[in-house]
Amino acid sequence: MSSAESAVETLPVWASADDADRTLALLRERAAVCRVRLPDGPEIWLVTRHAEAKRALNHPELIKDPRRSPNPAGIFGGRRYPDDATVVFGRHVLNTDGPDHQRLRAAYRPFLSAQAVKGYRRIVESVTADCLDRMSGGPAADLMAQFAEPIPAHVTAHLLGVPAEEVSTINALATDFASGRPSTTLAATIGALMDSALDQIDHKRAHPDDRLISHLIQLHQRGEWTLQEVAATIVTTIIGGMNTTATLLGAGAATIADQPALQRMLDDERECAALVDELLRYRPPTLHTTWRFAVGPVELGEANIEPGDLVLISLPAVNRDERVFDRPDSLLFDENATRGTHLAFGYGAHYCVGAALARLEAAVALPALFRRFPRLSLAAEPAELAWNIGVIAWNPVSVPVRLEQV
Numbered sequence: 001m002s003s004a005e006s007a008v009e010t011l012p013v014w015a016s017a018d019d020a021d022r023t024l025a026l027l028r029e030r031a032a033v034c035r036v037r038l039p040d041g042p043e044i045w046l047v048t049r050h051a052e053a054k055r056a057l058n059h060p061e062l063i064k065d066p067r068r069s070p071n072p073a074g075i076f077g078g079r080r081y082p083d084d085a086t087v088v089f090g091r092h093v094l095n096t097d098g099p100d101h102q103r104l105r106a107a108y109r110p111f112l113s114a115q116a117v118k119g120y121r122r123i124v125e126s127v128t129a130d131c132l133d134r135m136s137g138g139p140a141a142d143l144m145a146q147f148a149e150p151i152p153a154h155v156t157a158h159l160l161g162v163p164a165e166e167v168s169t170i171n172a173l174a175t176d177f178a179s180g181r182p183s184t185t186l187a188a189t190i191g192a193l194m195d196s197a198l199d200q201i202d203h204k205r206a207h208p209d210d211r212l213i214s215h216l217i218q219l220h221q222r223g224e225w226t227l228q229e230v231a232a233t234i235v236t237t238i239i240g241g242m243n244t245t246a247t248l249l250g251a252g253a254a255t256i257a258d259q260p261a262l263q264r265m266l267d268d269e270r271e272c273a274a275l276v277d278e279l280l281r282y283r284p285p286t287l288h289t290t291w292r293f294a295v296g297p298v299e300l301g302e303a304n305i306e307p308g309d310l311v312l313i314s315l316p317a318v319n320r321d322e323r324v325f326d327r328p329d330s331l332l333f334d335e336n337a338t339r340g341t342h343l344a345f346g347y348g349a350h351y352c353v354g355a356a357l358a359r360l361e362a363a364v365a366l367p368a369l370f371r372r373f374p375r376l377s378l379a380a381e382p383a384e385l386a387w388n389i390g391v392i393a394w395n396p397v398s399v400p401v402r403l404e405q406v
Contacts, residue, residue: 010037011046014389017251017283017316017396018382021329024048024317032301038391042076044310045303046288048317050324050343052301057289058348061296062311063097069293071308086239086392087291089190090232093353094240094290101349104229107219108353111159111212117356120155124364127154132372135403140379143369143399148250149175149242151365155357156241160234161211162200170196174242178393190235197234201227212237244285245358247395249365252279254385254399255331256366257378262331266367276362278331281342284315285358287394289346312391318343375404 009027014020027034032049047053056062066087069075086094093104110116131150135141153171154164162170173196176189200213208214216233219225256262256275265271291310298305305311319342320328345352352358370376379400386397 008035028317033303047313050318050321053313053318061298062292091229092232092236114356128365128368144250148246152242152245161213178243193235197231247285250396251283263370280344281319284344288312373403
């Protein structure tokens with residue numbers, strides 16, 4: 001038995017991203033793939049190094065569909081997490097593989113391709129301006145509640161075709177989903193999201209438009225999608241499109257605040273794109289990729305993964321792998337600083353469908369924030385910011401700032 005198989009460490013309940021980074025650095029030093037136990041949960045394999053992560057993300061024996069697991073009834077060891085909801089309910093891009101996954105993924109293409117995303121710039125600019133106008137009414141603000149959360153909420157609603165008057169409701173539900181509360185208390189949240197999705201389906205049947213929900217309904221009417229797949233895709237689009245981008249905007253703004261050199265990068269389009277990309281590496285929008293289930297034996301690093309085992313890829317760990325990134329715990333910008341690319345949006349067949357839109361939102365919203373408030377400063381030390389941390393999702397609870405307009 002290898003050292004990676006014999007040592008099982010229980011992960012702590014992290015209160016901040018910095019706490020997680022310290023633990024993950026120690027695990028990465030120990031092994032590329034570590035056997036760990038989740039807090040009050042099952043033992044899993046945690047991938048902590050870049051090369052092994054790329055293999056795992058595209059490995060045919062590590063699948064996303066829990067129904068094909070050798071142990072479908074007990075895949076989470078009897079312990080449920082809020083993040084499990086994106087795996088065990090419905091059929092959507094996060095819990096399917098192969099041709100089924102490609103069929104479901106193709107529905108996003110007309111709306112989230114690199115070319116299509118260019119058409120969202122105006123709505124992102126408008127929503128961002130509205131948020132900044134509201135913030136300007138006082139000397140202080142919470143960037144999560146007033147900036148990072150509402151921007152992707154409105155943009156995701158626009159993508160789906162959800163009426164503006166319902167944005168606050170779905171924003172609250174998505175935020176509650178990522179709150180880190182036990183899954184038993186979040187059952188009502190998932191139910192409310194599904195009810196909202198079904199209501200939107202009924203509404204769009206009577207009032208179709210050119211947005212994603214109406215497109216999904218057309219696929220259902222042609223017999224290409226089930227109604228369950230339509231509803232589940234709406235819910236996962238809300239959760240994925242809102243929570244991850246909120247983390248990118250909130251954590252990104254906190255990193256840029258009080259850093260004049262970084263703020264200057266926002267003034268140039270190419271430098272801003274480089275900054276956004278580096279923020280994605282430095283503080284990725286999710287803690288882990290969604291669950292993978294071994295359906296056959298897999299040798300990964302020194303680990304011998306058995307059928308039925310659970311596997312997670314730690315994005316903060318692999319994105320700071322010293323074997324790939326020079327000075328990984330610092331922001332990197334010179335051309336020779338890296339010898340590889342970050343995995344913040346995954347890799348391979350399951351690469352994030354909303355990556356281009358998330359990049360656009362950050363490239364528009366972050367420069368606008370610091371143009372409006374060039375003297376914006378954190379009202380707390382970065383290390384003091386509390387985070388909601390689950391298994392997949394993580395986000396700052398709040399980012400309090402002081403505002404000073406020119």
